[in-house]
Amino acid sequence: MKNKELKILLSAPRGFCAGVERAIEIVEKSIKKYGAPVYVRHEIVHNKHVVDNLKSKGAVFVEELEEIEDKSRPVIFSAHGVPKQIPEDASNYEMTYVDATCPLVSKVHREAENLFKLGYHIILIGHKNHPEVIGTMGQLKKGSIDLIQNEEEAENYQIDNGKKIAYITQTTLSVDDTKEIIKVLKRKFPNLKEPMKEDICYATTNRQMAVKEIAKNCDMFFVIGSRNSSNSVRLVEVAKKSGCENAYLIHSESKIPFEEIENCRTIGISSGASAPEILVKNFINELKNNFSITIDEIEIIKENVVFKVPNKLN
Numbered sequence: 195m196k197n198k199e200l201k202i203l204l205s206a207p208r209g210f211c212a213g214v215e216r217a218i219e220i221v222e223k224s225i226k227k228y229g230a231p232v233y234v235r236h237e238i239v240h241n242k243h244v245v246d247n248l249k250s251k252g253a254v255f256v257e258e259l260e261e262i263e264d265k266s267r268p269v270i271f272s273a274h275g276v277p278k279q280i281p282e283d284a285s286n287y288e289m290t291y292v293d294a295t296c297p298l299v300s301k302v303h304r305e306a307e308n309l310f311k312l313g314y315h316i317i318l319i320g321h322k323n324h325p326e327v328i329g330t331m332g333q334l335k336k337g338s339i340d341l342i343q344n345e346e347e348a349e350n351y352q353i354d355n356g357k358k359i360a361y362i363t364q365t366t367l368s369v370d371d372t373k374e375i376i377k378v379l380k381r382k383f384p385n386l387k388e389p390m391k392e393d394i395c396y397a398t399t400n401r402q403m404a405v406k407e408i409a410k411n412c413d414m415f416f417v418i419g420s421r422n423s424s425n426s427v428r429l430v431e432v433a434k435k436s437g438c439e440n441a442y443l444i445h446s447e448s449k450i451p452f453e454e455i456e457n458c459r460t461i462g463i464s465s466g467a468s469a470p471e472i473l474v475k476n477f478i479n480e481l482k483n484n485f486s487i488t489i490d491e492i493e494i495i496k497e498n499v500v501f502k503v504p505n506k507l508n
């Protein structure tokens with residue numbers, strides 16, 4: 195098998211975004227400042243490798259504040275953002291908290307608040323039950339934001355004719371699918387107000403553009419990332435829609451399909467915004483053990499976005 199030649203098109207940019215880097219740094223710096231344990235509400239970012247690594251350094255992951263027995267310890271809110279009630283609850287418990295919400299998610303939160311103040315009813319395009327969607331909807335009182343997940347829901351959406359409406363979106367959606375949903379909404383509601391600047395973030399957009407560029411030239415495509423990582427799952431969909439039907443997510447329990455890869459000349463690789471580069475390296479090393487590989491990295495844009503951690507941790 196080792197002699198079989200395999201070309202890898204390595205998609206770039208891929209992997210960690212600025213929001214993920216910042217969230218991980220916040221946990222590490224909090225452990226340094228406050229000592230262990232430091233609690234983290236929800237997976238800081240959706241990646242098992244990252245979570246396990248932080249656990250080994252002294253982070254304890256919980257889903258709700260109520261689970262924290264020793265409330266004298268600090269708690270960190272994940273990069274996905276939290277409903278307004280959560281920091282309030284932490285304050286009521288007299289807990290120290292650090293907010294690792296990505297600044298680009300916070301931007302959407304502020305947008306929602308401003309639109310509400312201006313009298314708009316808000317449509318949020320996103321996926322039900324994703325923590326970011328729960329966090330964004332939780333910025334305003336119940337009933338102020340309606341969730342729309344797809345074109346069909348957009349077609350069926352009804353609202354009083356007289357109401358001013360605006361839309362915002364989850365940051366990690368498929369750029370192309372979202373365009374179609376917005377098209378439907380604009381046809382139905384010509385006065386629909388749009389965000390000043392797109393809510394789908396730069397990292398999601400760039401990773402999808404890069405996959406689109408490569409997928410059509412690949413016999414198989416692999417995205418390294420977790421099953422609950424929205425932007426990783428979207429990358430698999432983008433690869434499929436862009437000409438590579440055989441696109442798969444490689445998560446912590448995946449087995450590499452060597453037999454299928456045996457039939458390929460070229461495969462594509464990318465990774466979600468919460469997947470560390472070491473997982474891409476490990477995957478490529480596994481392939482190296484079985485094939486004679488050449489790697490061609492295709493970089494469609496350079497990223498230089500950096501988000502600072504809160505001052506209190508420096």
Ligand code: SF4
Pocket residue numbers: 211212213214273296297298299365366395396397398425467
């Ligand atoms: S994917 Fe985008 S919104 Fe999410 S953490 Fe990264 S930069 Fe922020």
